[in-house]
Amino acid sequence: MTTATPPGLFTEIDHVAFAVNDLEAAIAYYRDVYGATVDHREVVESDGVEEALLKVAESYIQLLTPTRPDSPVAKYLEKRGEGIHHIGYRVADCGVALAAVKAAGGRVLDEAPRPGSRGTTVAFIHPKTTFGTLVELVQE
Numbered sequence: 001m002t003t004a005t006p007p008g009l010f011t012e013i014d015h016v017a018f019a020v021n022d023l024e025a026a027i028a029y030y031r032d033v034y035g036a037t038v039d040h041r042e043v044v045e046s047d048g049v050e051e052a053l054l055k056v057a058e059s060y061i062q063l064l065t066p067t068r069p070d071s072p073v074a075k076y077l078e079k080r081g082e083g084i085h086h087i088g089y090r091v092a093d094c095g096v097a098l099a100a101v102k103a104a105g106g107r108v109l110d111e112a113p114r115p116g117s118r119g120t121t122v123a124f125i126h127p128k129t130t131f132g133t134l135v136e137l138v139q140e
Ligand code: CMX
Pocket: 017, 044, 047, 049, 051, 064, 072, 073, 075, 076, 079, 080, 084, 085, 086, 109, 116, 117, 124, 126, 127, 128, 132, 133, 134, 136
């Protein structure tokens, strides 16, 4: 008799996010060197970021730059410099995934799912409880 493996919470990698000082320069670099083009641009005031999403197959590269000094991305650039800021994992239901993280003792940064960019529903998990990487749960 075989035991069915329960389905995982992550359905796909939604995006890999990079903190950059100069959004236009980063967009030009990805276009000129890799031929990657912007699929969507947005200012997310609640997060204090301007972002560009470059589509790669079914996932995105998310280039992020701060719009104000108290933005989480401004703090990141100041402290750690440019680099990978977070990973967005696509999930079928953000509320269900967030509840699973909480049940496992994870330190969540959002008590409930909230709006993200591109019309998504998201929740963040603190990097100190995810082996060092800020995690975003993304429901399309
Ligand atoms: N990745 C990994 N480690 C990070 C980090 C990141 N992105 N940001 C901060 N840290 C580390 C710091 O280096 C620091 O480590 P040490 O204590 O070892 O020095 C620690 O986490 C700081 O933790 P903190 O004081 O609790 O938090 P900060 O004020 O530095 O803020 C964080 C960090 C993750 C809580 C904050 O950035 C946050 O709430 N992020 C969620 C929202 C967000 O990032 N929005 C922008 C993206 C929006 C989008 O994707 O569209």
